[in-house]
Amino acid sequence: MADIPLSVRGLDKHFGGLAAVQNVDLDLRPGVTTALVGPNGAGKTTVFNLITGNIPADAGDVLLDGASVRGLQPYQIARRGVARSFQDLRLFGRMSVRDNVLAALEPAPWLWQPGGGGARRARAKAVETALERTGLTAQADARAMDLAYAERKFLSLARILATGARIWLLDEPASGLDPNSRARFVALVRQAVSEGVTICLIEHNLDIVTELADRIAFLDRGAKLAEGEPQEILGDPQLISIYFGEPR
Known part of the structure; x- marks a missing residue:
C-alpha cells in the first residue's frame, strides 16, 4: 500500500432506501489521472x-498512505493533502481573486495567523x-463575482494549486469551458501530473476523459461495474449504452 496515496475499500452509503454507493473499491496512484x-x-x-469526509460512510474505509481517515472532518483530511473542487465552485464572490486563493491557505480563522512573517x-x-x-495574475485584484465563468473555474483550481495538495479530486472541472479554456485546463492538469500529483476527476465530456485519463472507473447505480484503461472501458458497448441511458 506504500505506493498508493489514496485507497478506497468497500465504501458504502445509503440515503434511506437508496443505495448511493455500493461496496466501491478504488486506488489512486501518484502521477496517474483516474476518471x-x-x-x-x-x-x-x-x-x-x-x-x-463531507458525508459519513455507512461501511468501508478510506486510506491515506495506508492509514484510515474515516470519521475525520473535511478540514483534517484536506490538511493531509487532499484537495477538491465542487460543481458549484463555492467561491467568495465579493472577495478578490487573490484573497480567495489566500483563504485556502489560512491555517486558522483568526485575523493574526500563526507562523509569523x-x-x-x-x-x-x-x-x-x-x-x-x-x-x-492580471485579475488578481478583481472580485471573484466579476470574473467570466471560465476564469472562475480556474480560480477554483488556483486554490487547490496554492495548497500544494498531492491529491486532487476534481468534480466536472471542464464543464462549460470554451475550447481555448479547455486547452488551458488540459495543460494545467498534465503539468500537475508530471509533478507527481494524483488526480481523480468526474467528467461528462468523454473527449476530456480520453485526453487526460490514464484509468477509468465506471460507476452505475452506486456500484463500480468496471475499471481499466480508457480504450478498454470506452470501447465496451454495454458500458457505453449504460452511459447514454439506453434501455437494458
Whole structure:
C-alpha cells in the first residue's frame, strides 16, 4: 500500500432506501489521472463526498498512505493533502481573486495567523505562483463575482494549486469551458501530473476523459461495474449504452 496515496475499500452509503454507493473499491496512484465515469446519479460525487469526509460512510474505509481517515472532518483530511473542487465552485464572490486563493491557505480563522512573517511570505508566494499558473495574475485584484465563468473555474483550481495538495479530486472541472479554456485546463492538469500529483476527476465530456485519463472507473447505480484503461472501458458497448441511458 506504500505506493498508493489514496485507497478506497468497500465504501458504502445509503440515503434511506437508496443505495448511493455500493461496496466501491478504488486506488489512486501518484502521477496517474483516474476518471470516474457513469450516467447521472451513478454515485460519483457521493464517492468524493465520502473520501473527503463531507458525508459519513455507512461501511468501508478510506486510506491515506495506508492509514484510515474515516470519521475525520473535511478540514483534517484536506490538511493531509487532499484537495477538491465542487460543481458549484463555492467561491467568495465579493472577495478578490487573490484573497480567495489566500483563504485556502489560512491555517486558522483568526485575523493574526500563526507562523509569523516567514509563513505569511510563503503563503503570499504560493498565491502568486498559483495565479500565474492558472492565468489569473492580471485579475488578481478583481472580485471573484466579476470574473467570466471560465476564469472562475480556474480560480477554483488556483486554490487547490496554492495548497500544494498531492491529491486532487476534481468534480466536472471542464464543464462549460470554451475550447481555448479547455486547452488551458488540459495543460494545467498534465503539468500537475508530471509533478507527481494524483488526480481523480468526474467528467461528462468523454473527449476530456480520453485526453487526460490514464484509468477509468465506471460507476452505475452506486456500484463500480468496471475499471481499466480508457480504450478498454470506452470501447465496451454495454458500458457505453449504460452511459447514454439506453434501455437494458
